[in-house]
Amino acid sequence: MNKDIATPVRTKQILEKYGFSFKKSLGQNFLIDTNILHRIVDHANITSQTGVIEVGPGIGALTEQVAKRAKKVVAFEIDQRLLPILKDTLQPYPHVKVIHQDVLKADLKEVIAEEFKDCKEIMVVANLPYYVTTPIVMRFLEEKLPIKGIVVMLQKEVADRISASPSTKDYGSLSIAVQFYTEAKTVMTVPKTVFVPQPNVDSAVIRLSLREDPAVKVENDEFFFQLVRASFAQRRKTILNNLVNNLPNGKQQKEVIEHALEQVEIDSKRRGESLSIKEFAMLSDSLYKRFE
Numbered sequence: 001m002n003k004d005i006a007t008p009v010r011t012k013q014i015l016e017k018y019g020f021s022f023k024k025s026l027g028q029n030f031l032i033d034t035n036i037l038h039r040i041v042d043h044a045n046i047t048s049q050t051g052v053i054e055v056g057p058g059i060g061a062l063t064e065q066v067a068k069r070a071k072k073v074v075a076f077e078i079d080q081r082l083l084p085i086l087k088d089t090l091q092p093y094p095h096v097k098v099i100h101q102d103v104l105k106a107d108l109k110e111v112i113a114e115e116f117k118d119c120k121e122i123m124v125v126a127n128l129p130y131y132v133t134t135p136i137v138m139r140f141l142e143e144k145l146p147i148k149g150i151v152v153m154l155q156k157e158v159a160d161r162i163s164a165s166p167s168t169k170d171y172g173s174l175s176i177a178v179q180f181y182t183e184a185k186t187v188m189t190v191p192k193t194v195f196v197p198q199p200n201v202d203s204a205v206i207r208l209s210l211r212e213d214p215a216v217k218v219e220n221d222e223f224f225f226q227l228v229r230a231s232f233a234q235r236r237k238t239i240l241n242n243l244v245n246n247l248p249n250g251k252q253q254k255e256v257i258e259h260a261l262e263q264v265e266i267d268s269k270r271r272g273e274s275l276s277i278k279e280f281a282m283l284s285d286s287l288y289k290r291f292e
């Protein structure tokens with residue numbers, strides 16, 4: 001029986017056998033530490049009833065550890081050169097399906113409906129390509145897919161922003177966007193030494209547990225997110241200034257904005273970073289009714 005893929009020796013053998021060279025532009029940093037992989041998979045609570053979507057299997061290091069526990073794994077890989085390698089390394093796991101596609105372009109709803117019929121729950125598990133982490137996470141959340149949770153490795157700096165609380169330097173529109181849909185927790189930090197090649201930044205694993213209902217109920221989601229983004233446009237400016245300058249037609253509607261802030265008892269001199277998600281929701285509903 002072959003040794004696990006994610007050991008320095010086996011990974012080197014595989015890379016040499018296929019003459020594989022890493023593409024930095026595709027965020028290719030492969031994991032070579034099975035202990036770290038076991039811990040990632042532990043955090044995903046995968047059982048024999050779980051279907052797993054993986055983004056970017058690489059040479060199959062994480063895929064293999066997930067496959068040992070899951071009912072089915074569907075992995076999206078953009079780099080064609082990895083397909084023959086994956087066919088070889090994942091040969092002992094017939095319940096893994098590799099799809100050669102950019103995950104941002106995949107029809108995820110259809111794939112889920114087709115591939116996970118017999119699964120009780122669906123998790124997303126990945127060591128994400130760092131050049132595109134936020135769009136991938138947001139895609140899984142905004143499409144309101146029937147998934148239970150997401151456990152992913154990403155840049156520590158992005159993990160910090162996602163799980164940040166109000167009035168901290170990392171808190172911003174990304175924290176609110178992700179916390180709107182999920183409960184977010186950084187579950188481990190990971191040293192650079194467990195990757196080949198080693199990335200330039202520190203890494204962390206984050207667990208996002210999907211909420212049954214969004215964290216706050218708002219009249220119009222789109223307006224809520226527009227308001228949040230406008231509130232953080234210039235971090236050092238007050239909420240009033242940011243909304244006046246960054247909402248469409250904000251300048252013409254300064255009085256309307258002032259009135260809405262007053263109505264929900266938010267001091268117009270506060271900064272966006274001090275508002276909780278609940279306060280943003282109240283402000284959004286108050287303003288949405290009057291805003292033109």
Ligand code: SAM
Pocket residue numbers: 026027028029030031032055056057058059060061062063076077078079082101102103104126127128129130132
């Ligand atoms: N899972 C492997 C591991 O942990 O060793 C590899 C992780 S590596 C950080 C990211 C992988 O994502 C690479 O295999 C890369 O080719 C792939 N990738 C990059 N962009 C992608 C995209 N848009 N869609 C699907 N896969 C992508």
